[in-house]
Amino acid sequence: MEQPSRRHMLMAGGVLGALGALSVATPARARPLWTWSPKGSVVGAGQGADPRWVWDEEADPLVASLIDDGEVPNVNKLLKTWTKNGQALPAGLPDDLRQFIEEARRLPSWADQSKLATAFTFNQKRGTYLGVCYGFVSGMMSTAIPHEARAVYYSKGGADMKDRITKTAKLGYDIGTRNAFMPDGEMIVTCIKTRLAHAGVRHLLPQSSYWTKVADEEIPISQADMMVTWHSLPTSVMRQLTKWKVPISDDESAAYLHSWQLTAHMLGILDEYIPNSWDEADSQAAQVLDPILAPTPEGIKLADILLNLGVTIDGGILTTHILGALTRYMLGDRIADWLRIPREPVWDPAFATLWPIFVAVKEGLLKITDAPPALLEFYWAFDEIIRLGTLLFLSGGNFPISIQIPTTNNPN
Numbered sequence: 501m502e503q504p505s506r507r508h509m510l511m512a513g514g515v516l517g518a519l520g521a522l523s524v525a526t527p528a529r530a531r532p533l534w535t536w537s538p539k540g541s542v543v544g545a546g547q548g549a550d551p552r553w554v555w556d557e558e559a560d561p562l563v564a565s566l567i568d569d570g571e572v573p574n575v576n577k578l579l580k581t582w583t584k585n586g587q588a589l590p591a592g593l594p595d596d597l598r599q600f601i602e603e604a605r606r607l608p609s610w611a612d613q614s615k616l617a618t619a620f621t622f623n624q625k626r627g628t629y630l631g632v633c634y635g636f637v638s639g640m641m642s643t644a645i646p647h648e649a650r651a652v653y654y655s656k657g658g659a660d661m662k663d664r665i666t667k668t669a670k671l672g673y674d675i676g677t678r679n680a681f682m683p684d685g686e687m688i689v690t691c692i693k694t695r696l697a698h699a700g701v702r703h704l705l706p707q708s709s710y711w712t713k714v715a716d717e718e719i720p721i722s723q724a725d726m727m728v729t730w731h732s733l734p735t736s737v738m739r740q741l742t743k744w745k746v747p748i749s750d751d752e753s754a755a756y757l758h759s760w761q762l763t764a765h766m767l768g769i770l771d772e773y774i775p776n777s778w779d780e781a782d783s784q785a786a787q788v789l790d791p792i793l794a795p796t797p798e799g800i801k802l803a804d805i806l807l808n809l810g811v812t813i814d815g816g817i818l819t820t821h822i823l824g825a826l827t828r829y830m831l832g833d834r835i836a837d838w839l840r841i842p843r844e845p846v847w848d849p850a851f852a853t854l855w856p857i858f859v860a861v862k863e864g865l866l867k868i869t870d871a872p873p874a875l876l877e878f879y880w881a882f883d884e885i886i887r888l889g890t891l892l893f894l895s896g897g898n899f900p901i902s903i904q905i906p907t908t909n910n911p912n
């Protein structure tokens with residue numbers, strides 16, 4: 501029998517993608533129509549196709565064929581040595597993968613290095629808030645995003661959340677570095693490896709009997725899903741900083757957005773879906789993020805796993821309570837209750853009272869001598885969280901961290 505060539509496989513992958521879209525098109529009619537205009541995107545134009553039926557037509561068939569041909573372990577091993585944006589790709593990679601990466605690693609014409617430099621200043625100044633927000637706004641919110649919670653729970657990474665967090669934290673770290681998108685930085689590499697991992701998940705999850713039983717889609721991680729998760733990151737972070745009245749200059753705000761717009765592009769999100777301003781981001785988030793937040797059994801279990809990761813370090817005596825209360829404070833009662841996070845009689849009121857004071861002191865709006873003595877307790881709790889985060893990070897992964905293309909789903 502004639503061996504199918506990779507070209508055939510790629511074409512078949514494209515057809516499968518289209519079939520998947522068709523076969524799930526009926527139930528989707530019940531959902532609101534996609535009305536966000538590509539005029540509000542970074543390129544100001546586009547086809548305006550509903551992103552629920554768009555995936556990654558370059559990476560998906562390529563990675564599917566790598567998985568089916570058994571090439572992924574070798575590719576993962578080779579890519580482990582590729583860490584810097586400007587570094588040459590290792591020898592021995594399949595030609596089509598090499599071509600894909602060479603194309604995908606190029607920054608778009610709209611990338612603006614001066615904005616990226618300002619974004620670094622912003623990250624330096626606001627690192628504490630950003631760290632807390634990435635963990636307890638974006639990270640915990642992901643467990644209340646049904647598509648993401650199910651995908652994470654039933655994919656390979658769902659079996660080892662510590663390792664997953666360590667790898668995800670790398671993206672949050674890399675984006676905040678001085679040289680994130682420069683030749684000696686690592687963010688482009690991290691994004692492309694993540695893009696490949698997502699393509700692997702799109703191929704593998706539909707083969708999981710656990711996932712197919714509960715999923716309301718046939719192929720995971722659509723462009724709409726990508727935008728949902730994207731909004732759980734910069735858009736939700738900016739909403740929090742605004743709520744806390746953290747003073748942010750217009751150019752720093754625009755620069756922070758720019759670093760995330762570029763991240764979206766490098767992750768394979770089409771330019772026509774990437775909002776060109778915070779107003780456009782808010783309007784898109786109102787359409788794609790806010791209405792879909794909901795509890796799922798998988799999300800509840802993931803939230804529980806995440807909040808209990810510290811148990812291995814301090815027996816959970818304090819950390820679980822503090823982390824639960826911090827999540828409740830950041831995401832509000834509705835999401836915290838969905839995730840079945842217990843109420844904390846001591847820590848819930850403590851965060852409600854002391855977080856605004858903490859911000860006011862940090863921003864120089866209140867003298868520390870005028871703050872209530874309980875603020876010291878809060879600083880202690882904060883130190884605990886940072887200590888715990890560092891220990892978890894250090895104990896979670898194999899260093900140096902390398903995001904991998906998965907070859908299996910979560911076996912459990």
Ligand code: HEM
Nearest residue numbers: 647648651652655656657664667668671725726729730906
């Ligand atoms: C893997 C970030 C969107 C599901 C990863 C990884 C990163 C990442 C850094 C590598 C970590 C690892 O290998 O464990 C992001 C960002 C997103 C995004 C920044 C959007 C802006 C999504 C969405 C879904 C999703 C929308 C699902 C609906 C997954 C899964 C894995 C993964 C299942 C693989 C875990 C495994 O190896 O089994 N993502 N992601 N991600 N992501 Fe995403």
